[in-house]
Amino acid sequence: MKILEIVEKIAVEEPRIVSIVGAGISKASGMPTFRGEDGMWNNYSAMELATPQAFAKDPQLVWNWYKARMRILLKAKPNDAHFALTKLEKAGLSLGIITQNVDGLHELAGSKKIIEIHGRIRYARCTSCKHVQRWDKDEIVNERDSLLYCPNCEKSLLRPDVVWFGEPLDPSKSEIALDWLSHCNLVLVIGTSGVVYPVASFPSFAKENGAKIIEFNIESTPLTPICDFSVFGKCEENLPLFVEELIRKIEKSKSG
Numbered sequence: 699m700k701i702l703e704i705v706e707k708i709a710v711e712e713p714r715i716v717s718i719v720g721a722g723i724s725k726a727s728g729m730p731t732f733r734g735e736d737g738m739w740n741n742y743s744a745m746e747l748a749t750p751q752a753f754a755k756d757p758q759l760v761w762n763w764y765k766a767r768m769r770i771l772l773k774a775k776p777n778d779a780h781f782a783l784t785k786l787e788k789a790g791l792s793l794g795i796i797t798q799n800v801d802g803l804h805e806l807a808g809s810k811k812i813i814e815i816h817g818r819i820r821y822a823r824c825t826s827c828k829h830v831q832r833w834d835k836d837e838i839v840n841e842r843d844s845l846l847y848c849p850n851c852e853k854s855l856l857r858p859d860v861v862w863f864g865e866p867l868d869p870s871k872s873e874i875a876l877d878w879l880s881h882c883n884l885v886l887v888i889g890t891s892g893v894v895y896p897v898a899s900f901p902s903f904a905k906e907n908g909a910k911i912i913e914f915n916i917e918s919t920p921l922t923p924i925c926d927f928s929v930f931g932k933c934e935e936n937l938p939l940f941v942e943e944l945i946r947k948i949e950k951s952k953s954g
């Protein structure tokens with residue numbers, strides 16, 4: 699269905715939108731896969747490195763991998779899909795963004811209400827105390843074979859502030875996400891295949907609370923059957939169009 703038709707058909711006068719975002723949104727941000735660097739990480743999988751066990755066994759190996767990923771991420775920029783969501787927020791139409799991405803590109807695009815449900819790769823946190831700091835700086839990222847230590851409690855290791863395989867999600871983040879989802883009337887599912895739980899269950903939770911669901915994905919996904927509307931193709935092209943049309947429709951209804 700065409701975007702214009704979808705916007706016409708959405709019967710919500712005052713949209714309260716929650717966006718559920720996955721890796722598909724960041725594809726157009728110039729991020730090659732991290733396998734690219736030196737080829738040295740080809741023999742490792744994320745399942746082997748992004749775990750508490752891997753960090754306990756060899757924190758240097760894990761940090762070297764995160765630094766390699768960060769060297770690539772530092773070259774990435776938000777794309778038009780990220781900026782479209784910022785525009786939605788500035789227009790007062792967004793309750794917030796729930797993202798599975800750890801890349802921090804929503805923040806760089808200027809969005810404020812963001813729940814990074816799987817954590818934030820640009821931040822490190824202390825393994826002993828509550829200290830959190832950014833580490834996405836050239837001087838840290840380019841220093842190979844060194845660990846990061848907490849400035850508060852000496853000798854305590856810092857670790858990436860992300861959710862590793864086998865770790866629970868932060869319950870306070872899930873709580874805010876569910877609060878948004880129970881108060882929204884429109885959900886945008888963007889660039890996510892909808893297979894990773896619990897995020898995969900969020901659209902149907904919102905739907906049960908009366909929200910309409912629109913997906914922006916490259917092709918159909920396991921979530922497609924529960925969506926009211928599906929827009930297939932590049933989200934960096936379709937999402938800005940949708941946001942523009944929606945804002946136009948609302949401004950028109952207000953002035954009329």
Ligand SMILES: [Zn+2]
Pocket residue numbers: 824825826827828829848849850851854
């Ligand atoms: Zn500490």
